[in-house]
Amino acid sequence: MIKKTSWLVATALTVVFGAAAQADWKPAKPVEFIVTSSPGGGTDNFARMVQSIIAKHKLMEQSVVVTNKGGGSGAEGFVYTKVAAGDPHKLTFGTNNAYLLPYVAKLAYKPSELTPVAAMALDEFVLWVNGNSPYKDAKSFIEAAKAKPETLKIGGSQSKDTDQTLTSLIEEATGTKFIYVPFQGGGAAGVQLAGGHIDGNTNNPNENAGQWKAGAVTPLCVFSPTRLQGGAKVTATMGWSDIPTCKEAGIPIEQFQMPRTVWLPGGVPQEAAEFYADLLKKVSETPEWKEYIERTSQTNRFLAGEELKRFIAEDDVKTSKVFEREGWIVR
């Protein structure tokens, strides 16, 4: 009994002091949000959503200034963050490109020069085909690709980025070969599919939602371990939760998701990273954030600290294997 009480007291003390330690550090001037995409991109929406929630709920005393540094697929923003080493008033928003970009392009920063703060959501990938296409499920699509290798065209955003990586994983898992066509962004790849100029794409749910509602594109399967949330019907017959997982549908890929990540420059005090992790945690608990997650059909998952580091390490190993196989790695 005594033992248990003392343990409780100890925990209580740690919690109190832990909280006090976190409260020690506070931004002393306006915080710059660096967005590693151009205005209107997925990362831009993510950062501006966080900005609007912080402002609405007054979660921080200091104001927020958003700047877009999307050049070089976001490399511009990460190099800028690296140069700002030791400045805890610069928060950088990205995806897994933060630690994957330096593999495929010769850049002036290393992932170890950034401080990971949090991952706030996992964006999903769905295999889509044109609404009038003869392929009604993932199996028939893969069969068609097998029958005629290097004829079906899969479009995606940029080169050697998530979409092309996923296309390569599909090819490896099913023994097929596609023609990958890189476009400027997921929006363009969505319109090209709706217009029937390509045979498929691997857009995020949000990028194709409008076209799906209009019947211009059809989802075949989602690269997630479980089906998507959301019971409401999007079209007359289907809703997000009616899309089978790719594993169910016969493409043996367990999971392919893209984390939405937040970073600080290197060499900042530990307390600063904890302050922002705490702040972002509060953001992720607001109804507005839940509404954003639901509207964009992402998976709500908050990662910080050790958990985040483990996630990054795993994703890094998995993806760099694909880069290695495709010969994309620059040295």
Added chain:
Amino acid sequence: MENFASLLHGFGVALTTYHVALMVVGVLLGILVGVLPGLGAPNGVSLLLPLTFTMDPVSAIILLTSMYWGALFGGSTTSILFNIPGEPSSVATTFDGYPMAKQGNAAEALTLAFLSAGFGALVGVILITVLSGWVAKFALRFSSPEYFAVYFLAFASFVGLGGTSPFKTVVSMGLGFAFAAVGMDTVSGGLRLTFGLNELLSGISFLIAVIGLFGIGELMLTMEEGLRFDGIRARVRLRDVVRTIGTMPRYWVALLRSSVIGCWMGITPGGPTAASFMSYGLAKRLSRRKEAFGKGEPEGVVAPETADHAAGSSAILPMLALGVPGSATAAVMMGGLMIWGLNPGPMLFIERPDFVWGLIASMYLGNMVAVLVVLTTIPLFASILRIPFAIIGPIIVIVCFIGAYTVAGRSFDLWLALAFGLAGYLFKKLDYPIAPLVLAMVLGDKAEDAFRQSMIMSKGSLSIFWSNGLVATLISLGLVLAFWPLLSMVLARLTRPKTTSATA
């Protein structure tokens, strides 16, 4: 007819005191950011965006689009008065607008620009109203080969335009392509021409080049020529404005032709920049006064302005209906739409008709408000030219550098602007045309991406450019335009002996 009922409903939404007040505020703010080169519409709209989070989506988009119209008008103003285009699409306006201002006809040039811009925008909006369903479907037929064909058409309509040698045009265009290639390449994901400089990762901004080539380069020339603007003695009265309005019907052919080009490029979606260049090129080619172009020909102002605004307003349609932003500003607005909880795409017309038709109605009203506001302030703008050069010159330098800095907030860009200024001065001295360089810089990387995507799709076969009627027509038209100077020379050679033998 259904569309007109919806439009009337839209006017009901847009015509409230609150919304009209928002339009006036938006237009004024827009003129302000448009007049400062570098700040421009995309940055202005981004700055204003956070303020709209708490607003109703219809009010928010009315404020933002009004700001966009204002910025476009503001951009034309600096093009004409100082040879500094505020937006890529107003570059073509400088070709004849600035010479007109130098000759003392600033008021006439500004009035023509604003009126033809208003006319173009109106045609664009009418097109949206009438054809909204059909146009959205048509844009879906565009894939990479079609895009390339459209860009090629824009380049082709520009070849052989300048009075200078075609060789110089090619050199200038080639330099533009090289500048456009700097940064990360979409198709290969590799870095090009960055020489290990982090500042070049995001490429060279078109605006920096323009501020240097036109703004600073022009100032150096003015300094050399005796430190004065030629327009200083120009008197500007409201009467001049009214007189110019009376001359507008004279340009009906140019107005109609440019509106058609603008709408076509807005929908297809080649964009306002390609539209204004192409329109200027065709106007010069088809005009009886070819020689006057580039030296202050009014039609050289009317043509690009009309096409620019016709394309700018009709380009809103692909953004709403397909979720593809046609310009940087449209991309920012689309980000806004998503934060307000609206998904751009085919379903927007069905799910939120109040928003869509409110926006379209506000485009009619916003443009009228903008034209009225800018017309009444022309004497004010034009009187800037009467300020002695010793005062206005340094101010322009400061504005240029502030503009160059605001593009991305980097001091490196200031040096870049200075370097482009020197280049612009040398270009003028050696009689190399700047326009082909600018055109290549704006459309070069897009054209390259489209070409290489086409090649990936066809596994390297050029036949993809003749694979359907649409792309075949576009590319054939482009080829004819590109080789027209050569063709007409050959034709002249072939026909001449006949005529001589006939007379003999």
